[in-house]
Amino acid sequence: MKLKYIVYPLLVLLIAYLVYNKFYGAGAKEKKIEPASRKGGKKPDKTVPVNVMLVKDTAFSNAIDITGTIDANEQVDLRSETAGNITGIYFKEGTHVNKGQLLVKVYNQDQYASLRSVQVQIKLAEIVEYRNRVLLQKEAVSKEEYDTSLSSLNVLKSQADLIRAQIAKTEVRAPFSGIIGLRNISPGGYLSPSSSIATLVNMDPAKITFSVPERYLPLIKTGSKIHFNIESSPQNFVGTVYAIEPNINQTSRTITVRAKSANPKGLLRAGSFAKINLTLEQIPKTIFVPTESVIPDIKSNKVFVVSNGVAEPREVKTDVRTATGIQITDGLKPGDSVIVSGIIQLKPKVPLKIVKIIK
Structure with missing residues (x-):
């Protein structure tokens, strides 16, 4: 029973000593004295170190990727206007061909035979027309007779022109000069208007x-x-x-x-x-500043410039943006010093320490 009366007082004394030493000991006095010493010492440096770019006019090419x-x-898928058996292929794959060059020919002997027949009739009609024209001048035939012979001659000539057009359709020619591709036809094959010959x-x-x-x-x-x-x-x-x-x-x-x-x-x-x-x-003459120097706002954009050693906010109007810069159309002029670093620490009238000037 006597032991507790000895131990408890000792614990109370120990706790009291620790409390006293914390609040009233030498360490506590030093902590209290330290702020006082700071008051009488040198004031902390409040200047913000920044990099500054001197504004100047630059040439700019506005381009996009x-x-x-x-x-x-020119490109065309060559096809024939008429159907028939292929009688000739006159080009090599992958080679250059000239405009008007004959490339493919389809069987056309029937048309040539018809043309020769009409040409014989034309010669006879020309003789008749000439004879009637001479007789008409001598008033040996009527005007109606001469008109009939002239009309017959013209009809035959029209038939000849039609046959020549049909013959032209049996020949496929290059519509322009270029490189002809791989052919899709073979000699002797049947060619129709839906068949592709090659690409030019x-x-x-x-x-x-x-x-x-x-x-x-x-x-x-x-x-x-x-x-x-x-x-x-x-x-x-x-x-x-x-x-x-x-x-x-x-x-x-x-x-x-x-x-x-x-x-x-x-x-x-x-x-x-x-x-x-x-x-x-x-754009031969404009102002560009680094992207990080422009601070977006709700209604406008602003930058900080150096004015009498302190930061001064200035509203600017922007236009073209590139990967590294922004075009300023209003608010800056050549010679202004735009702050390009330490932007987060800047406030109006904050004193500045210029570390580097970018020209």
Whole structure:
């Protein structure tokens, strides 16, 4: 029983000592004295270190990256206008053919026989017409007789023209110069108007077809330059816009544009995928600032500029955006110092420490 009367007082004394030492000991006094010493010492540095860019006028090319397709300048699936057995094939696959060159001939001996028969009749009709014309001048025949002979001659000539047209339909000729593809026919085979002979393609110049978002429509015009690449060649190609579709696609809200590019070496093939850089406009004099320096607001945008060593907010109007910069159309002038780092710490009238000046 006596032991508890000794232990309990000792525990109370120990706890009291610890409490006293915490609040009234030497360590506590140092902590209380420390703020006082700070009050009398040097004030903390409140300046914000920043990088600054000097505003200047720069030239800018407004361009967009899009995709397109290489198309042939001219392309046609060759077919015959008349049916018949093939009597001759006059081209080699994959070779160049000239406009008007005979490519395929269908059996036409029947038409030639009919033509020779009509030509004989024409010669006889010409003799009759000449004789009646002389007699008419001598008033030996009536005008009606002469008109009948002249009409017969003209009818025969019309028949001859019709047969010649039928003969022309038995010959398939190249409608334009180009490269002819693989043939789908053989000598002696039967050719009908629904049968495909081969494909004729003209690829010089090549056409590039692509679509542009509707909002760029005011900036696109004939004569605009495009630069493009294709997978099958490391060469950079240049083209010129020559036609713009008048209607806007209601599904994609884009407008179709077509350009031409010289293709003397035949490197561009129809159907190829093209990566296109389209120059929309050239701006010779404008202001661009880094994207991170512009602070978007609900109603406007703003930047911070250096004014008498402190930060000054300034509202700006923006236009074109690129991967690294934003065009400023109003609010800045050449010579202004735009803050491009430490934007989060900035407030109006905050003192600044300029670490680096970007020119």
